[in-house]
Amino acid sequence: MKKKMRVMTEKPRNAETPAEDLRSWITANDLFFDRNQGQIPEAPIALDQWRLEVTGEVKKPLFFSYEKILRLPKEIVANTLECSGNGRALLTKKASGNPWTIGGVGNAVYGGTLLRNIFDQTELLDTAHHVAFEGFDESMGRSKIKFIRSIPLEKALDSTLLAYEMNGEPLPIKHGYPLRALALGWTGANCVKWLKKITVLEKPAEGFFMDRVYRLFQKGEDPKEGEIADQIPLKSIITHPLSSTEHEPGRIETLGAAYGGENRIEKVEVSTDNGQSWHLGNFIGPDEPYAWRQWHYVWEVTQKGDYTIMARTFDTEGNTQPMNAQWNALGYLNNGITEHRVKITIR
Ligand SMILES: Nc1nc2c(c(=O)[nH]1)N[C@H]1C(S)=C(S)[C@@H](COP(=O)(O)O)O[C@H]1N2
């Protein structure tokens, strides 16, 4: 199945899900996008050797065995995970990084325990403000820079899952076996895989993966001054028809997905005339917090010619997507309507 993925780099492995495989509410584990800064562990770590360390601004540092994690209250949560760089290749002005089109996103049902259940077993000190996660994956280059990321304590206590299952299977190796963090509704970089250590901090973690990347800044600006990419922005993708395809006149089933991180999706509108008129799409499939909504719109087309299809979504607070993405040096969070349009021919 791996063959179907669009591989951008093999070492480290970065590959996107083909658009046609984004038409299902659940993205199958084998088809779920791969995003790695370092090496995917070659073999699953022996569970009796694995430990999760919890340390830092806590009254009592803790160690959890896998067994002990399984004994904590279980939660099953649908979550759409997107890489901050998804859509980068669709930007009209080039930005550096992997050339994701729309397939750096997927939706899965994760089983695990809420991070707050871990902290229930110790006491957070008054100085606790951020929570850092460290994986046991090894970096690729000689740099040996560890993938360490932190999130604010509020997010950690409110809606962060430690996941050990993905779509009914043990978390696959490439997605973080045996345990990963999932800051629900936030971009992938906030969701550390192969978790081994959680450190409660006074201030955000520092280092390459906090300060140089996953921040929004312009060329020439200090990355560290840029805002951290946290929540997944409001966005819609079109998964059928695909760009540069030819179709016959008649009924065309327009398909796509809309998502917005922590925000709930209210409606989707579709345009088949390059944004001049908009029609309400219909939702299909489940409606769960943090998960995308699949939609369709049946388009009756009689005239031959070239068409530009666009989609835009609105959340329950009335927010919508920008017509054009807000460009930044590393091309993060592209949710522009124009950038995600699809051009087809009716012949
Ligand atoms: N330990 C570790 N966790 C990590 C990464 C990594 O390189 N190492 N990459 C992050 C990024 S940038 C993304 S987008 C997601 C991708 O998760 P997935 O491989 O399950 O799709 O994992 C995140 N967690």
Ligand SMILES: [Mo]
């Ligand atoms: Mo990412």
